[in-house]
Amino acid sequence: MAAPVSVLHERVLTWFDAHRRVLPWRDGRTDAWGVLVSEIMLQQTPVVRVEPVWRAWMERWPTPAALAAETPGEVVRAWGRLGYPRRALRLREAAVAVVREHDGRVPDTEEALRGLPGVGSYTAAAVAAFAHGRRTVVVDTNVRRVLARAVQGRAHAAPALTAADTRLATATVPADVATSVRWNVAVMELGAVVCRARGPRCPECPLLDVCAWVAAGSPPDDGPPRRGQAWHGTDRQVRGALVQVLRETSRSVPRDDLVGRALEAAGLDPARHREQADRCLAGLVEDGLVEPVRGGRFRLPA
DNA sequence: GAGTCGTGGTG
DNA sequence: TCACCAAGACT
Known part of the structure; x- marks a missing residue:
């Protein structure tokens, strides 16, 4: 890669300290349940739409036990228009599993988290890191895009998570536990706010002068055409x-x-x-x- | 591995 | 305008 990993760390972490968004599930007072709820809601749904629903949700069901006692229908109704309502059912099922199998507490290992309905590799890593301070490898669409550009010099990441993405992300996570947690959230944030899929704000990017994609002249996507999601009549x-x-x-x-x-x-x-x-x-x-x-x-x- | 599963904002 | 995209999971 063009720049040492330590340079990426320093640049991204410094940028994050100055530019991080204030989000309610990151206020330092939110427990693991709140983090889990946010991560499920954020699966394929933008932050701006999640925020109000998350607030109402946490007020109504502040613990896994509270949600576990609710009917599926009420949960789907409260989910509102976040999309993919099966996530709401799975979140409730996850709450039931937390109560029954984990004494009402959200697990703190990736393996146990992965055992919960609706929790895949990304969400398990994110909750273990952001709620429990664990060192994990968080690989979401933002992380994949930042690394694809900054390290690989490509306009976009692959359409879906690949083994190569995981390998690259693994190689970039800092060894120190506390730093790894900050890195994971910071690189995601950079992807969401600056290194965006469309209209990247390169002039604002802390990696501008070390970015392989920029160094290559910001070439357009070389891969096969990206197929949009059909909608009308589906x-x-x-x-x-x-x-x-x-x-x-x-x-x-x-x-x-x-x-x-x-x-x-x-x-x-x-x-x-x-x-x-x-x-x-x-x-x-x-x-x-x-x-x-x-x-x-x-x-x-x- | 490729398909399926919602919804709404936007470049 | 409209194709593209958003902190993925599951089959």
């Missing part, structure tokens, strides 16, 4: 619309009303998408996001 749109209808009422809804209102909200032709909507509804029931009740009606699960 199952995801229909599923989202179905759940949203149920989120807005505390009562059960007849199938025809539910499907009709969802397709209308989605701007989809009822005749053309009826079959798809029925299939999506069955999938939602399968996933535990929707509960059928007598009389061909549906509601969020009690």
